[in-house]
Amino acid sequence: MLINADFTRTAIVAPHEYEWVSSPQSGVERVMLDRIGAEKARATSIVRYAPNSSFPSHLHPGGEEILVLSGTFSDEGADYPAGWYLRNPPGSSHRPSSDEGSTIFVKLQQMADTEQHAVRIDTRDPSNWHRQGSREVCPLFADDSEQVILYRLAANELLFEQLLQGFELLVLEGSVTAGGQTYEPGSWLRMPTGQHLDFIAGQEGTTVYLKTGHLVQQKAEV
Structure with missing residues (x-):
């Protein structure tokens, strides 16, 4: 799957152009902003978790970058309200979920192999x-x-x-x-x-x- 995969061209997605696509997990859907690959892809997305939804534990060989836009996102036993910025380095795994529902901005498989440390920053602080x-x-x-x-x-x-x-x-x-x-x-x-x-x-x-x-x-x- 190729979505905005030509990085020599300008790509723009406005909110009125969002196309929500169901993920393999019930209650989780996403807007694909750019994507190279099938389900395990180099991707940039807006992801929306319905209340009481989750993903099973999975690995991120190329790392994962997250900015929580609304609601509360949960990751490995910690809760991150809107405004939190997270980086899970290549090779990390987690079981993300949301009890109240949340929307996050996510970038997958876009980190350098040398990146080793998780990042957690509260941008509302x-x-x-x-x-x-x-x-x-x-x-x-x-x-x-x-x-x-x-x-x-x-x-x-x-x-x-x-x-x-x-x-x-x-x-x-x-x-x-x-x-x-x-x-x-x-x-x-x-x-x-x-x-x-x-x-x-x-x-x-x-x-x-x-x-x-x-x-x-x-x-x-x-």
């Missing part, structure tokens, strides 16, 4: 944020191949002050405008190296998830 000029930032992860950060911008602020070598963005709060389009919460955009648009925070400001660095070596899948 003010101590994890700091001021960077006129904006607030919450660093989530950084290594030689990628950087992940949350940005909180004031109204009409320009998101990028310099040209990036490709990036992936998820709008979490407020809105951003680019190229004459407005992107509301839940909008996902992947911009390849060599393309550029000015992204500007909406009138109410915005909070976004931003990943950079990981697209530099990506090529089109055929």
Whole structure:
């Protein structure tokens, strides 16, 4: 299965374009944002857990990155309300579930083999944020191949002050405008190296998830 598998092209999925697809597990469905492979795939998805739903224990050979968007997500006996950021390194296993229901942003099989440590960050904790000029930032992860950060911008602020070598963005709060389009919460955009648009925070400001660095070596899948 190939979905937005050409990493040399811009990919955009807005909330009104979400297509919810049932997973093999009852009560769990997902929106496939990009995907290379069948059930065990390199994938980026929005995943929705119904109340009292779960997945059986399974392995993640290529690692798993999660941002909890709503509800409470549970993993290996710990509960993670909206705002938690998790990284489970390659070779890890878990049995995810949700008692009250939750929606999460998930990236599978996209970590370097050298990544060894789990990450757990509560982005709702003010101590994890700091001021960077006129904006607030919450660093989530950084290594030689990628950087992940949350940005909180004031109204009409320009998101990028310099040209990036490709990036992936998820709008979490407020809105951003680019190229004459407005992107509301839940909008996902992947911009390849060599393309550029000015992204500007909406009138109410915005909070976004931003990943950079990981697209530099990506090529089109055929």
